[in-house]
Amino acid sequence: GQQVMQIPQYQHVQEGEDFTTYCNSSTTLSNIQWYKQRPGGHPVFLIQLVKSGEVKKQKRLTFQFGEAKKNSSLHITATQTTDVGTYFCAGQVNAGNNRKLIWGLGTSLAVNP
């Protein structure tokens, strides 16, 4: 079945270090979305990438969508303690009328002050 692999599962960094999480889909995606879930909270939408090779930035966060629209990455520059949480990618496939999202397993980020 359709899968989105996300690595690493966990990442522990010192404050100020960079962080990257990668997602790879078994099928071509129509778009990919990124979410952040704080401990005890619910997923919150960060961004959506639609175009092949697209790169978007949000302050210290850089999101990339691969040329083949099968892989994506989220890079955080100079992490802060407020970046702690689990980052999920979710790929959209055109599955009939529902167009459900296929979720990665998430990368849990811990930041040491």
Next chain:
Amino acid sequence: GAVVSQHPSRVICKSGTSVKIECRSLDFQATTMFWYRQFPKQSLMLMATSNEGSKATYEQGVEKDKFLINHASLTLSTLTVTSAHPEDSSFYICSARALGRMNTEAFFGQGTRLTVV
């Protein structure tokens, strides 16, 4: 952004009883809502896709007679966990996407932490 309200946020019930969880889109209409289950420190597991006015589509391995879904209006979907058992204890989250905007982000409810004792 759009608001999705999920209620209750926490519930403790006795084994064998049923629990209903509500998911409401407050400021937009949602033809489709998604119900997820999440175990501690794990990803979201899609249980079913709820379609307004029609039967829900369940993912493989999810018992539709145990997890009853009703999507009676464009702003409300409910998930009822019937005859709950301790192994049903989990974090249940709904999400909704706006009517006519299937290529946009999903908005999540706050989640319901169910504990079956």
